[in-house]
Amino acid sequence: MxxxxxxxxxxxxxxxxxxxxxxxxxxxxxxxxxxxxxxxxxxxxxxxxxxxxxxxxxxxxxxxxxxxxxxxxxxxxxxxxxxxxxxxxxxxxxxxxxxxxxxxxxxxxxxxxxxxxxxxxxxxxxxxxxxxxxxxxxxxxxxxxxxxxxxxxxxxxxxxxxxxxxxxxxxxxxxxxxxxxxxxxxxxxxxxxxxxxxxxxxxxxxxxxxxxxxxxxxxxxxxxxxxxxxxxxxxxxxxxxxxxxxxxxxxxxxxxxxxxxxxxxxKKARQQWIGGALQPSGRLTVDAGAASALREGKSLLAAGVKTLSGNFNKGDAVAVCDEIGMEIARGLVSYDAADASKILGLNSRDISSILGYDNGAALIHRDNLVMM
CATH class of the missing domain: 3.40.1160.10 (Acetylglutamate kinase-like)
Structure with missing residues (x-):
């Protein structure tokens, strides 16, 4: 029962x-x-x-x-x-x-x-x-x-x-x-x-x-x-x-x-939705440190992102790739492409001063990310 x-x-x-x-x-x-x-x-x-x-x-x-x-x-x-x-x-x-x-x-x-x-x-x-x-x-x-x-x-x-x-x-x-x-x-x-x-x-x-x-x-x-x-x-x-x-x-x-x-x-159902049901609107390339952090279940911070491509909006699904171009994760991004491009590689504490607002420290929060 x-x-x-x-x-x-x-x-x-x-x-x-x-x-x-x-x-x-x-x-x-x-x-x-x-x-x-x-x-x-x-x-x-x-x-x-x-x-x-x-x-x-x-x-x-x-x-x-x-x-x-x-x-x-x-x-x-x-x-x-x-x-x-x-x-x-x-x-x-x-x-x-x-x-x-x-x-x-x-x-x-x-x-x-x-x-x-x-x-x-x-x-x-x-x-x-x-x-x-x-x-x-x-x-x-x-x-x-x-x-x-x-x-x-x-x-x-x-x-x-x-x-x-x-x-x-x-x-x-x-x-x-x-x-x-x-x-x-x-x-x-x-x-x-x-x-x-x-x-x-x-x-x-x-x-x-x-x-x-x-x-x-x-x-x-x-x-x-x-x-x-x-x-x-x-x-x-x-x-x-x-x-x-x-x-x-x-x-x-x-x-x-x-x-x-x-x-x-x-959690599993949500991961299936993000990983399989949503088509990526953009792509983020991360460094080795960020890739390792993601595998440990952490959020993706702007400091670990090297480049981005695509015209995505906040809430869109994006692919997260390592330095050799392999997709290692997929998630819902917290900033649109224009703003994300301004904070790549920066410490999270600098986001507010650069953008004039702060939508959270993570570019993709771990709750909105699934490893592929």
Whole structure:
């Protein structure tokens, strides 16, 4: 039976139907308090926790007296603007009771699809976790248009897990997992406790959206799409009924749910993505000292780079070659070609004075680099 004991970094997605009372449009404060207790226990055991939470639009509905009807995109954005501060304060208060600092992060589809923005978002969220805080992530519904939004936080949570190298993604839902059919209409529907491969048959079980249309936008189909993203990133995923209090404690105690197993770990999956899925946009030639440092698992510093070629941008994949021209590594570069050319061979402490800004000491950070 899968548990949370081995988890090191968890992303917990909380839907509107779980967090908000659908009749009144208000927070379920006792439930949120119990979740905060669960998170405190996980952090005490040395685990990183990231929350991806819906709820801003639902809270804004009540605040703007728009309960009980379908909203236009502009009205949804207005509700998000009105409700986001309430959502942020709710988490700040609930987790603050356990002396846990929260940090809000609003993302759009582009932030997790564009590599430049992806690197920026990843760096910020990594720093928040390093400082011991809990990121509270939501889609930036106030500014996102249909073309640049997810529309559901299941897939946003999966992309966040992928971005941060999380090993566990938990989707708190209004159903206790995946069934062969909709259990509300088909008495023969069977519960699936473990899924190791997302076959066409499994994906077809998603059907259409099945959440409360007045409160949430995600259904089983979006959860299976999230599972596909997570599993490819080496992150296992769980769908569980999160409506009762203390959901993470209940999960740890073995409550029924559906686990989607990952075939590899996040680090290995990420290395495969960088090393095989991304075509290099440029080339860096390094000296023998830098090549040796890379083999020891260190970052690539500008001081060890002799030449570069290609018109690459920050976040692009570049090939790293030794002095005889053999590609020894590949990674996501932290500076674009124009700026990188200005700091080749220089000490990291000189970057800021040369460029006028500092995007980190490494030209390629070790977390964004894979040996070939």
């Amino acid at each position: 899968a548990t949370l004991e081995t988890a090191k970094r968890l992303v917990v997605k909380i839907g509107s139907a779980i967090l908000i009372d659908s009749k009144t449009g208000t927070l379920r404060r006792d439930w949120l308090s119990s979740l905060s207790q669960d998170i405190s226990a996980l952090k005490t055991n040395g685990k990183d926790v990231v929350i991806v939470s819906s709820g801003a639009i639902a809270l804004g509905r009540a605040r703007l007296s728009l309960l009980g009807r379908k909203l236009s995109l502009a009205e949804k954005q207005a509700c998000a603007a009105a409700g986001q501060s309430l959502l942020t304060r709710a988490y700040e208060h609930a987790l603050g009771e356990h002396k846990i600092v929260t940090a809000q992060a609003l993302l759009t589809l582009n932030d997790t699809e564009d590599r430049r923005r992806w690197l920026n978002a990843r760096s910020t969220l990594q720093t928040i976790l390093t400082l011991g805080a809990v990121p509270i992530i939501n889609e930036n519904d106030t500014v996102a248009t249909d073309e640049i939004r997810y529309g559901d936080n299941d897939r946003l949570a999966a992309r966040t897990a992928q971005m941060l190298g999380a090993d566990t993604l938990i989707l708190l839902s209004d159903i206790d997992g995946l069934y062969t059919a909709d259990p509300r209409t088909d008495k023969k529907a069977k519960h699936l406790s473990e899924i190791t491969l997302l076959t066409d048959e499994i994906m077809a079980m998603g059907g259409g959206a099945n959440s409360d249309a007045a409160m949430g936008s995600g259904g089983m189909a979006t959860k299976l799409a999230a599972a596909k993203i997570a599993m490819q990133a080496g992150c296992r995923m769980c769908i569980m009924d999160g409506r009762d209090e203390s959901p993470l404690r209940r999960l740890q105690e073995g409550e029924r749910c559906s686990w989607f197993s990952a075939g590899s770990n996040p």
